[in-house]
Amino acid sequence: MSKTPIPPDPGHTNRLLSLTASLIPFVTPQGEAYVTIRPNTLSPTAHHLPVRSPRLRTYLIAGFFANFHESPTPGALRRAIALLEAQAIHSDAAPKPVALRFLAAPGALALDLANRTLASVSIVPNAWAITHDPPGAFRRPVTLSALPEPTIAANPAASIDALSKLLRLPNRRATLTLLAWLVNAFRAAPSPILALTGPPSSGKSRAASLIRSLLDTSPAPLHTLPDTPRAFQNTAFSNPILAFDHVHRLSDPQASALAQLSAGGRYALREPGAPETLAHNLTRPVLLALSNPNCLHSHAGLRSHTLFLDLPPLHPENSLPASELHAAFERLHPDILGVLCNAASVALANYNPAAAPNEFTAWAAAAAPAFNATPQEMLAAPPPSPAPDDLLEQALEPLLPFTGPATDLYEKLAPSLPLHARPASAQSLSQTLNRLPNITLSRSQTNRGRTRILHIQKAVYTSPAFPPTAVNPALIPDAPPPLHPAVPDHPDRHERRRNHIPERDARPHQSPSPLLVLQSAQPEQMLDGNILRIHDMPAKRQVRRKRVAGQGSQEQVDRDVPSLSAAVFTEWLSNRPPEQQSPNEETGMLGQVPPLAPKRQRKQRRHVPRNHSRRPGQPTESGMSD
Numbered sequence: 001m002s003k004t005p006i007p008p009d010p011g012h013t014n015r016l017l018s019l020t021a022s023l024i025p026f027v028t029p030q031g032e033a034y035v036t037i038r039p040n041t042l043s044p045t046a047h048h049l050p051v052r053s054p055r056l057r058t059y060l061i062a063g064f065f066a067n068f069h070e071s072p073t074p075g076a077l078r079r080a081i082a083l084l085e086a087q088a089i090h091s092d093a094a095p096k097p098v099a100l101r102f103l104a105a106p107g108a109l110a111l112d113l114a115n116r117t118l119a120s121v122s123i124v125p126n127a128w129a130i131t132h133d134p135p136g137a138f139r140r141p142v143t144l145s146a147l148p149e150p151t152i153a154a155n156p157a158a159s160i161d162a163l164s165k166l167l168r169l170p171n172r173r174a175t176l177t178l179l180a181w182l183v184n185a186f187r188a189a190p191s192p193i194l195a196l197t198g199p200p201s202s203g204k205s206r207a208a209s210l211i212r213s214l215l216d217t218s219p220a221p222l223h224t225l226p227d228t229p230r231a232f233q234n235t236a237f238s239n240p241i242l243a244f245d246h247v248h249r250l251s252d253p254q255a256s257a258l259a260q261l262s263a264g265g266r267y268a269l270r271e272p273g274a275p276e277t278l279a280h281n282l283t284r285p286v287l288l289a290l291s292n293p294n295c296l297h298s299h300a301g302l303r304s305h306t307l308f309l310d311l312p313p314l315h316p317e318n319s320l321p322a323s324e325l326h327a328a329f330e331r332l333h334p335d336i337l338g339v340l341c342n343a344a345s346v347a348l349a350n351y352n353p354a355a356a357p358n359e360f361t362a363w364a365a366a367a368a369p370a371f372n373a374t375p376q377e378m379l380a381a382p383p384p385s386p387a388p389d390d391l392l393e394q395a396l397e398p399l400l401p402f403t404g405p406a407t408d409l410y411e412k413l414a415p416s417l418p419l420h421a422r423p424a425s426a427q428s429l430s431q432t433l434n435r436l437p438n439i440t441l442s443r444s445q446t447n448r449g450r451t452r453i454l455h456i457q458k459a460v461y462t463s464p465a466f467p468p469t470a471v472n473p474a475l476i477p478d479a480p481p482p483l484h485p486a487v488p489d490h491p492d493r494h495e496r497r498r499n500h501i502p503e504r505d506a507r508p509h510q511s512p513s514p515l516l517v518l519q520s521a522q523p524e525q526m527l528d529g530n531i532l533r534i535h536d537m538p539a540k541r542q543v544r545r546k547r548v549a550g551q552g553s554q555e556q557v558d559r560d561v562p563s564l565s566a567a568v569f570t571e572w573l574s575n576r577p578p579e580q581q582s583p584n585e586e587t588g589m590l591g592q593v594p595p596l597a598p599k600r601q602r603k604q605r606r607h608v609p610r611n612h613s614r615r616p617g618q619p620t621e622s623g624m625s626d
Contacts, residue, residue, distance in 0.1 A: 012064075012076035019063045020080055025051070025088035026137070029095045030280075033088035034137065039116065042066065046118045048098065048137045051085045097136035101144065101216055101240035102188040105135040109186050109344055111215075112138040115146040121341055123186065125349035128341045141238040145217040148330075150337035157372055159335040166328060167207045168318070173380065174309050178211070179343070179371055180364035180378055181307060185215055185241065185285045186344040190264040191360055195288045195296070198311035199418065203319070204289040205245050207311060210329055212287060214336060216241040222289070225254060232257040236282045248292035255299040262286045262305070294389050343370035391421040393436050400439070401457040406430040409454060430454065 024036040033051040037043050042063055049056045057077065064072045072080075097103065103110040109123040113130075120138065122131040130149060153159045164175045184191045194211075196204040209221045222245040226232050232254075236242060242261065250258075264283035288306075290296070296303040320328070347367035356362035356379065365375035395416045396402075402409060410426040423429040433441050433456065442455040 012072045013079050015068060016060060016064060016072055016076055016080035017083065019060065019067070020084055023084065025084050025091065026093055026096045027088045027091070028098050031089070032098075033085040034096075034098060034139075035084060035088070036137070045116045045140075047140045049139075051081060051088060057081070098139050099136055099188065100139055100141075100238075102186055103134060103136045103138065104186075104188045107348070108135055109348065110134045110136065110138075111147075111186065111341065112140070113147045113149065114138070114140055114144050114217075119149075121150060123341055123344050123348065126345050128345045143218050143220065143238050144240075145219060147215075147217055148334045148337065150341050151334040152338050152342075153335040156335075156339045156342070156370070159332065159339055160371065162332055163336055166325070166332065167210060168203060168311055168314070170310065170312055173377075176371060176373055176378055177307055178309065179340075180360075180367070181285065182211075182214060182340055183343045183347060183367045184360055184363050186340075187363065188281075188283060189359060190283055191262060191285050193258065193262050193286045193288060193302070193306045195290050195293075195306050195308050196311060197290050197293045197308055199313050200291070201314055202311045203314045204291070204311060206322075206325070208243050208245060208287055208289040210325075212241050212243040213329070214333070215340070225250075226257075227254070229253060229257045229260075232261060233282060236261055236284045237280065240284065241287065242284045243287040243289075245289045246291050247288050248290075248295060250295045250299060250302075252299075255302050258286055258288075259302055259305070297389055339370070343367040346370040389432070389436060391417060392423075392432065393438060396436075396439070396456070397458070399456075401455075403455050404453060405451060406454055409456075 022038065022040070024038075026034055026036065028034060034048050035051055035056065036048050037046060037059065039046045042059065049059070060077060060080065061071060064070075097105070099110075099112075101112050101114070103112070103120075107124070111121040111123070112134075113119045113121065118132050118134075118138075119130055120132075120134045122129055122134060128150075160175065160179070164172075167178075169175050169178065178194070181191060181194045196208055198204055205222065212218070212221045216239070218239070222243050223235060223239070225244045225247055226235055261282060261284050264281075293308075296306060344367070346369055347363055350366035350369070351363060352366065353359060353362050355375075356365055361379050364378040368375045368378045371378075392413070395413050399409070399412060406426040406429055410423070410429050413429070414422060423432050430452075433439065433454070438459050440457050440459050444453045444455065445451065446453060
């Protein structure tokens, strides 16, 4: 009896290929392979996935187990993915662009709704509609949530006013600034940073969450500020809008990363599982909720490209509970989304890059008719709100010059400062004064160091960036008396400790010395003979480092500090009035200062080499013994 031949069992690779027949592979203009998954029993939501992504591997493993009740082998999974990648790269279809939420095509825009179907909003000049065939594809990370379908608002002006009241915007100028920033997000192009400022507990975090949710709903709408540029890029890769909360300090790398993301750029990133890095466009709208508005003060370039919305204080009578606030936002969301889509279509029809200094303002002016505004109103962005340091400096100016403890200064400044610009304590005020650029601050201690006295005056020094100004002698207060004027030099350390004399007050070179003003001034602007002009910064640094005030003669100055040439010294001598001429012109001002005390010589110890291998009575290498 002949045996019936058993048909060969198809391997795991053939079974996987039968599952991948329903996938539609394509390639992006950057050369990355993608597949389109239509809704089915395993994936009720249609989406696009990179071929080398872990999510596609999980989809293939789940489909294989649902059909054959076993898991595929790793080799079969690698061969199936390699075949899908080859089909995508070498297909005859034209490359299809892939975007995140916002897609900009020539003469058209698209907004991904991220719902169960491949629905998106297609925007063309003066028209928009919901479609299932966008000009490109959208990728959907797990951080992306569905947007409601936009509706045509019966009264767009009423919807805009309701949004302004919900976000507690102070005036119409701030409302138009917010709308211009939101409409510009459709272009996926560079845009300025939007910063929310205000006193503590003014609802900045809640407003930032609602503003991002208007165009990009996410389960986690707010992020903490990353530390490294790579972390910024990873956050931008999965989020179409970046909203950072509680920003109170910005380092130079963080400010640079924010400027690059808002200004636009392409970065080389490698997705998990991908064999090589690919260029990705990571231009993102950036939203900051600033708990400390002064953090942008030290980054002038970033501050000049930032739009500020100053929120008023939050009072109990005008605040809503979180549940009522989100319910009102959900009712208003479709109408506002429809107003923004209509504004983007109007901007496409009226856009003229030559009508404004930059693309952002030109796009905002083109969308002005949709908001019942004029282009001039859209171009008038609100000025930056003053930083807390600026307010502190303005309140401090009438009190200068000031000499006294920090507690007295805090009591005088507290009534004239707003709450968000007021330091928390007198100690915090003393630390804040260190970074004010237009004042000169010095400190001294009394009562054996228990009380610290502040000496504050307005800065009178100039720099090459500013024109020289005359120095008024009345503005320069007398130097504080030395802490221990009659204390002799005690070389013995224990004796100084017994008399409670600090180490810094026992040194002879700490005695009072003539005033040295480093200023680029004219000869007639000199105060008196105790001022020496130094024209270059190297000489200034040499003076500080070498302490030329303690040298004995001009020859020592020329030898130790070549930058202070004899010509400068001679010019200083010739410009003094006759009554200030010194009888000894050879030494001049520097000769009046006592020289440095001679350095105490350390006793030299005789170096005696030790021979550990030699014992008493044992002969040395020379043959001699002890």
